[in-house]
Amino acid sequence: MTEHHINEASFKLPTELKDKTVHMFVTADDGPNEFNVVVTRADVESFETLEHFTQRLINELSESLPAFELLQTFERGFADAPAIELTYKWNNGGIAMHQRQVITLVVSVSAEIRQAIMIAATCPKPFSDHWSKVFDDLLDSVQLRRPASIIENTLEGTSEEMSISGETPSPASVNVEPSCVFSLRLRDRILHVFHTDDEACKSISAIEVEDGLWKFFDAAGDALHPEFIEPNTGKIWRTAGRYLLRPRATHDVDTLHRYLDHVQGVRGTPPMNGIAAIRTYLERSRGSSPITLQESTAG
Known part of the structure; x- marks a missing residue:
């Protein structure tokens, strides 16, 4: 039973x-x-x-x-x-x-x-x-x-933690290399943190990307542009293509910093699962040395 x-x-x-x-x-x-x-x-x-x-x-x-x-x-x-x-x-x-x-x-x-x-x-x-x-x-x-x-990701040991304003993760201090890629889903303003651009591209549907439902940013918070190497196909049964993330050819004022105050939650592995940690990361990520972040309350 x-x-x-x-x-x-x-x-x-x-x-x-x-x-x-x-x-x-x-x-x-x-x-x-x-x-x-x-x-x-x-x-x-x-x-x-x-x-x-x-x-x-x-x-x-x-x-x-x-x-x-x-x-x-x-x-x-x-x-x-x-x-x-x-x-x-x-x-x-x-x-x-x-x-x-x-x-x-x-x-x-x-x-x-x-x-x-x-x-x-x-x-x-x-x-x-x-x-x-x-x-x-x-x-x-x-x-x-x-x-x-x-x-299933949790069972495989690859689960991510969700942090929303008001929730306090347990303190932890870790070294983080400045190589994260940030993906903001515009519908619910949830910010997803990936270790590499390849991980981001594999995790987010090319169809949603083509429909303009996501914005992408590099470790410094600068906008990334999705470049399709295989187009989406079909009108009724849509088949997702493939894309890569490229830096903007010119300076773009559309940076992650502009959106942080409006983010409703962060999905990422600790310590990159809180707004405060991400702000610190963005401030320091333009340097070349490893970054030490104190895991903290989102917001």
């Missing part, structure tokens, strides 16, 4: 039983809804990546939904985890139903297995600006308890 939790209680769940919980949120108790949101889970095979699972889901949708038409697929950030969003429509009794669905991978709290979490919004006609914003606001508010990407 495993310990199973719901909002109102917890209980021992026999191993023979599987959790197939569906959360449904509607605009009307009776009759048709102009908008609804459904949250579901699905087991993920041990060998499956997020992309593999999404393709399997698309195949299942195309087989089960009449006149299924995939309109768009793209990678996106979602609650600090990789995710894929699908936009599609199908015919339901003569009505063209439109749906947006976001998929990400998590680790089940009770069973310690990887699962896909799917959040789908449905309208009986194309999404209006109002319902698009309602769904976007809902997605922006999501906080995943156990994102698979973070849990």
Whole structure:
């Protein structure tokens, strides 16, 4: 048996039983809804990546939904985890139903297995600006308890710590070489700290970079420019290309210092997981000697 939790209680769940919980949120108790949101889970095979699972889901949708038409697929950030969003429509009794669905991978709290979490919004006609914003606001508010990407990194010993203003990491003093690369996600103003530009390029989707969702800065806080060596391809099923980070050809006033007061949190390994430490790092990083930083409160 495993310990199973719901909002109102917890209980021992026999191993023979599987959790197939569906959360449904509607605009009307009776009759048709102009908008609804459904949250579901699905087991993920041990060998499956997020992309593999999404393709399997698309195949299942195309087989089960009449006149299924995939309109768009793209990678996106979602609650600090990789995710894929699908936009599609199908015919339901003569009505063209439109749906947006976001998929990400998590680790089940009770069973310690990887699962896909799917959040789908449905309208009986194309999404209006109002319902698009309602769904976007809902997605922006999501906080995943156990994102698979973070849990798996932790198990491999490569996890990163999150520091937000008001949280105090334990003191530590370490030597840091001035070679960090900073990546600022504009949507939530979370600053990510990478050891090398190669690590940053491999961690951040080329599609999100092309869409202008990130800004990059070198160890001195000067802006870096993404240079694509393989372009993104596709319109419906977008395939990410590859890019490198290059210094700006001319002096750029768009520096990291301009954004630090507006950063909402830092994701990086100690001591580079606080605003104060990063300010000190930027002030000293133009020198060539190793930098000693005292891990401190963010802000």
